[in-house]
Amino acid sequence: MAADTRPVSGLAGRYALALLELADDKKKLDTVAEDLRGLKALIDDSEELRRLLRNPLFGRGRQAKAVSAILDKAGVDDVTRNFCLVVTRNGRLFALPEMIEGYLQELARRRGEVTAVVTSAGELSDQQRLQLEKALKTSVGGKVNIESRVDPAIIGGMVVRVGSRMIDNSLRSKLNRLQHAMKGAG
Structure with missing residues (x-):
């Protein structure tokens, strides 16, 4: 069985790679990976959260407030928190699940x-x-x-x-x- 060893690409790929480099600089690759796996599980388990991510009608301010509360409750590292809030402020929250997947894939590929x-x-x-x-x-x-x-x-x-x-x-x-x-x- 061959694994998919292609690097991530596109909008989500660029964000994922930026997060990977930042996490690497801060020596928090595994911490961020665990945070992202937890967020992925939350997204997978909540239709309400998926709707928040996809619906631009909520507005960035409201999305940022909701995402901040979710991140606080999840107890994520500051690197993960800041990344998610930047994604929200940039109006890219809809692509967060792909960014998470891209980060995890690229980390695994590099290892x-x-x-x-x-x-x-x-x-x-x-x-x-x-x-x-x-x-x-x-x-x-x-x-x-x-x-x-x-x-x-x-x-x-x-x-x-x-x-x-x-x-x-x-x-x-x-x-x-x-x-x-x-x-x-x-």
């Missing part, structure tokens, strides 16, 4: 790490996670970060994405393949 997005029907146990990490490390030949997602709709098994490659070993896909095979046989 030679690969991120595998693993979707399973339920939470992975520590043992399953370790076994999967070991198998993926052997497969990709380097450090692997696992981003776990839960989707009960896959019924069982898992779907693993590394870069542009996907392995779908879910029970739902197996049942779909069996259904198609039975239609063809009849």
Whole structure:
């Protein structure tokens, strides 16, 4: 499995790279990465927050006040806080999720790490996670970060994405393949 090793680009990429350089200068690469992962989870879990990010009708002042309150509650580092507020003041809040993704991708790329997005029907146990990490490390030949997602709709098994490659070993896909095979046989 080959990882996507292209550097980030576009508006979100420029902001992500600027944050990466600033975090590197301040020796806070990992601190900012953890803050961004936490913000990403907040954004993923809140339709209200996603609406705030996307809707310019809220106005920059109102967005800045809301973002500031969220950052305070999340307890993020000053580097992360200042970055998010600059993004808000510049009217680029809509691109924050892509900036976060760009930062995390570029940090992993520079470190030679690969991120595998693993979707399973339920939470992975520590043992399953370790076994999967070991198998993926052997497969990709380097450090692997696992981003776990839960989707009960896959019924069982898992779907693993590394870069542009996907392995779908879910029970739902197996049942779909069996259904198609039975239609063809009849």
